[in-house]
Amino acid sequence: MTHSLADPTLADAEAFASDANADGLAVSLVGPCEATFSGRAHRDLAAGVRQLLWKPDDTLLVHGAGGRDPDAWASGGTVTVDANDGLVVACDGGSAADALRVRFDAVHAATAFDPVDADATTVSGTEADLKERVLADPDLIEPGFRPLATERETPAGRVDVYGRDADGTVVAVELKNVRASPSAASQLERYVTALRRDLHADAEVRGILVAPAVTEKTRRLLAESGLAFSQVSPADAAGR
Amino acid sequence: MTHSLADPTLADAEAFASDANADGLAVSLVGPCEATFSGRAHRDLAAGVRQLLWKPDDTLLVHGAGGRDPDAWASGGTVTVDANDGLVVACDGGSAADALRVRFDAVHAATAFDPVDADATTVSGTEADLKERVLADPDLIEPGFRPLATERETPAGRVDVYGRDADGTVVAVELKNVRASPSAASQLERYVTALRRDLHADAEVRGILVAPAVTEKTRRLLAESGLAFSQVSPADAAGR
């Protein structure tokens, strides 16, 4: 399934890579290369040793020395390989004008393998879990709060949780499972304003930001807008 | 500089990887593995063939069949390798509670190489370029607009460009080099509100969103908030 070449000629590397891709395999090429990307932005990668990963879905990743993100990448286009002048792996970005071109002077190592699909990966602990948690125990948000709907539509977007507080006042809740930034405060304010407009002119609408924490500036923005903050962590059961 | 092993024993792979890392090299391991991540969220990768890239800065990337983003990753911690029970490459996330553990049943291919630094990469066509462009020719935003400051601080965050229009009215400009979403409108509204509060109570403050395009909902939100939109593309010279 997995096979490799050490120091292949460029012609051999070209055949190796295109055969592997035709077989639905992922290909890793390591060697000195330069690259350019042209699309929404422009990117130039000066000569240096990098790894190119060509996935079966025709995603190209060019990785250098550091960082989680590739130095250059392309996806959603058609990939071509050509060994006429160096080994050129190129991706024309399909509908977008994005184009990536990687040119290897030499290939030190080539590996092809049959990678597992993304559905072998499961994730938990996301905002969806936080929502489940507060719906199961609405008092976490505020004693007496009762949810009426989730993802309620407003002209300004969907409110995460919509309900009423102990006094029967309408409440819009915005959930964040990370420390909340100013954008979360203005997002909530947008919803509250839209709800006030949508309901009767004299309708009172409260807004509560639910998150494990807020930044200082965010706390101030909430206060200025008359919005509340309720501390709830996504995981632990000792909320509020 | 670049060297490889084909189908090494796990002990050999361990020695290969730790030696290479000690020499400041990047290491690629391909083979059947499973992995778990525990931190801000949880992630489980069922058994399957993947590529692990261990960069010299101790970033770990686990890539499967598709997508630009790794199936799992870790950075900012200490990486350890151990071949006692499978080949385990683990990263304790340092200050964060993030921990990634990858366990290989076998290693089909191992490659070590000396990757080029990120400073070999240059980028252009970003929002910074758009800012330069409108500062060089402020009439692109609106005839008569005159910039007074960039990144002006307000209690709600930094205004991209701050100036006055042809009538002398204060203007806050928010730049986007992509099609603008509702979040851009509320970001601009935050700044305008903060400026009105900061300046005299009777101060008039206008807000202009500068972007190549806006979505329909964004256009409506701008109108409701009394904010303007000015179409300027990051690249082409035919603005306004």
Added chain:
DNA sequence: AGCTCTATGTCGTGC
């Protein structure tokens, strides 16, 4: 270290 914001963000979801 903390905070704010950009990004070729990418990715999922709902229309």
Added chain:
DNA sequence: GCACGACGTAGAGCT
């Protein structure tokens, strides 16, 4: 297919 918002966002720039 477009739009919208979350993301273990990552990464840069500034205080």
